[in-house]
Amino acid sequence: MNFREIDFVKNRKKFFSLSIAITVLGLIALLIFNLNYGVDFTSGTTLDVLIDENSTTKEKAEQIYQETGIEPSTITVGGDNNNRVNARFEKVLSEDERIGIISAFQNEFGAEQVSYEENTVDAEIAKELGLKAIYAVAIASIGIIIYVSIRFEWRFALTAVVALLHDAFIVISLFSIFQLEVNLPFVAAVLTIIGYSINDTIVIFDRIRENLQKFKIKNFDDLANMVNTSIKQTLTRSINTALTVVFAAFCLFIFGSESIKLFSLAMLIGLISGAYSSIFIASQLWLILKSKSLNKKKTDVINS
Known part of the structure; x- marks a missing residue:
């Protein structure tokens, strides 16, 4: 045309x-x-867990969160090698809850392999x-x-x-x-x-x-x-x-x-x-x- x-x-x-x-x-x-x-416009927490030199699946990530007893509203797995797990929680995580989640990933993949980034926004x-x-x-x-x-x-x-x-x-x-x-x-x-x-x-x-x-x-x-x-x-x-x-x-x-x-x-x-x-x-x-x-x-x- x-x-x-x-x-x-x-x-x-x-x-x-x-x-x-x-x-x-x-x-x-x-x-x-x-x-x-x-989370920027609703109160809650997003937790980005990065697993160095490893990859995972959404099913594996869901299993880890189920074991902690703290299940997020959504879980996505991405990154260059499917090594980044992003979880969104509709509530603000406490310090103990965050430590428990990171510990579960460290137990699964090794302490030196796991790093994380947390983003928390309260209602106000x-x-x-x-x-x-x-x-x-x-x-x-x-x-x-x-x-x-x-x-x-x-x-x-x-x-x-x-x-x-x-x-x-x-x-x-x-x-x-x-x-x-x-x-x-x-x-x-x-x-x-x-x-x-x-x-x-x-x-x-x-x-x-x-x-x-x-x-x-x-x-x-x-x-x-x-x-x-x-x-x-x-x-x-x-x-x-x-x-x-x-x-x-x-x-x-x-x-x-x-x-x-x-x-x-x-x-x-x-x-x-x-x-x-x-x-x-x-x-x-x-x-x-x-x-x-x-x-x-x-x-x-x-x-x-």
């Missing part, structure tokens, strides 16, 4: 319908499943982290609105924020549908996606602003032609940039450690969504808002 032959404006209703459908599915998923919050801290995550996204959105309003105009600012919130919501929806863990790296990924999305959108908006001075805009068709031209003029740059960052995120997801896999996956989804919204959503939303100002001018001329 030659993207330069697409009439982006003419097909805007199809793109809007696709985004609305994804948004509705995401809302349904959130209402039914909610998000699978990690979890609540505070959740609120700060919401504040971070809200402040970033407000900052973008102010900056774009000053640099361009309020219509650009409004549509840019709608597009980046669209990208963030798609990531949140997919994590809800597949019940992937949401933690602080996930919030970092969402903020990074917001930054990428606005950057790509601003490039197209900047070209639209330039072409507004060059094109003679008398009616909606003239405005639509100008928007189509602007998108096509920046299309190669947008696609190349998207492919580059998506490839980098994909490599992180495939070859990165277990601790950043979900971060990389969130980035991968968000980057694809960001490229889509910049090309197919943001400019068309601006076109609709701008066309209303043209209609208003016509009405004012007739009334005068």
Whole structure:
């Protein structure tokens, strides 16, 4: 398919319908499943046990935890050689419980072979982290609105924020549908996606602003032609940039450690969504808002 032959404006209703459908599915998923919050946003403990020069299985790890009498809510086994056991507890482990678990692994694999990392969050801290995550996204959105309003105009600012919130919501929806863990790296990924999305959108908006001075805009068709031209003029740059960052995120997801896999996956989804919204959503939303100002001018001329 030659993207330069697409009439982006003419097909805007199809793109809007696709985004609305994804948004509705995401809302349904959130209402039914909610998000699978990690320890960062719920009180509890995660325990990462690393077994040097050995490998294990999930069944073996479950057996060890059963012997201690302290069973976690989830257990995953990963690492380069299946030598990392990650366990999540919905309660905060006591010192004696942690010592008992590590001792059980040391008895099985040898004291010198076992190391661990513990991450504990109590209820108050979890609540505070959740609120700060919401504040971070809200402040970033407000900052973008102010900056774009000053640099361009309020219509650009409004549509840019709608597009980046669209990208963030798609990531949140997919994590809800597949019940992937949401933690602080996930919030970092969402903020990074917001930054990428606005950057790509601003490039197209900047070209639209330039072409507004060059094109003679008398009616909606003239405005639509100008928007189509602007998108096509920046299309190669947008696609190349998207492919580059998506490839980098994909490599992180495939070859990165277990601790950043979900971060990389969130980035991968968000980057694809960001490229889509910049090309197919943001400019068309601006076109609709701008066309209303043209209609208003016509009405004012007739009334005068």
